[in-house]
Amino acid sequence: MDVPMAKHLENEHIPFPVLIGDIGGTNARFWILTDVYAAPREFPTVRTADFETIDQAIQECILDKSSVQPRSAILAVAGPIKSDEIPLTNCDWVIRPKGMIEQLGFEDVLVVNDFEAQALAAASLAENDREAIGELSQTTLGSRVVLGPGTGLGVGGLVYSQHIWIPVPGEGGHVDIGPRSKRDYEIFPHIETIEGRISGEQIICGRGIVHLYKAICVADGKSPEWSDPADITAHGLSGSDPVCVETLELLATYLGRLAGDLALIFMARGGVFLSGGISQKIIPALKLPAFRAAFEDKAPHSALMKTIPTFVVTHPQAALAGLAAYARTPASYGVSHDGRRWRR
Structure with a gap:
């Protein structure tokens, strides 16, 4: 029993630093968590209409502006997650986690529903x-x-x-x-x-x-x-x-x-x-x-x-706060990774 449980907890771990993102139909918001205890580094809100792809937005607005390069990403998106290509419900962006790993340097990408992130916030705020x-x-x-x-x-x-x-x-x-x-x-x-x-x-x-x-x-x-x-x-x-x-x-x-x-x-x-x-x-x-x-x-x-x-x-960034709570203590939450987590 001890070995499977240890393996389960290891699989739940998201490597730091972690980029967390709340991707809505109009705006996208991002934080970087450098470790379990550090306060998040916040970035200006990104208007989705200003960038052709989410990869471009992350590269220009986050990675190019930070000396800390995240190893992993947890993204909350407005829409169902059914395949390796995830279109957003009210936005032209399509999230391609495999492409993010290849092009943006992530080694681990987890994508969840945006109101899953809001639910995590309701548990932790x-x-x-x-x-x-x-x-x-x-x-x-x-x-x-x-x-x-x-x-x-x-x-x-x-x-x-x-x-x-x-x-x-x-x-x-x-x-x-x-x-x-x-x-x-x-x-x-x-x-x-x-x-x-x-x-x-x-x-x-x-x-x-x-x-x-x-x-x-x-x-x-x-x-x-x-x-x-x-x-x-x-x-x-x-x-x-x-x-x-x-x-x-x-x-x-x-x-x-x-x-x-x-x-x-x-x-x-x-x-x-x-x-x-x-x-x-x-x-x-x-x-x-x-x-x-x-x-x-x-x-x-x-x-x-x-x-x-x-x-x-009333928290101004509730979804990000919920994702951050999960990234810090994943064992406290039952977040499914099946079909939603990609690794290098």
């Missing part, structure tokens, strides 16, 4: 890196859920078993979402669909804010004034535009409904964590009654839902 939504402010070691509206809508699960945290990647942002209230039935016929479907991502993300705003305008016979999610959000938070105010209220409601559904699926007694920049920006809207009311309205289990806490992750 300090209390001051989150803000409670609702009266509950404490967590337990029970299962957790992470979801975050950004360029798309990411979803991840986190299971605590055998004294380790096991992140569960998925594509939960693409589940169907439908009307429920009278107001929903007025608005939903005007929401843009994908092949006839309205998924969570169609209304709970950056472009989803615009879809929702425009649908409200059409339903009420008004001409849209705004086309940028940042403008809609700003006017909604300030209260200067009634349609924008309703857009944020409905966004909070639909996010609360989906978060509650996922909490039931995972029996997430350890809490639901809302990640990403949009969640951070709309904290005032999420703290209004609509979000928790929608989250808890899950008869016959409303009493159970009242016991599940909800948080906004």
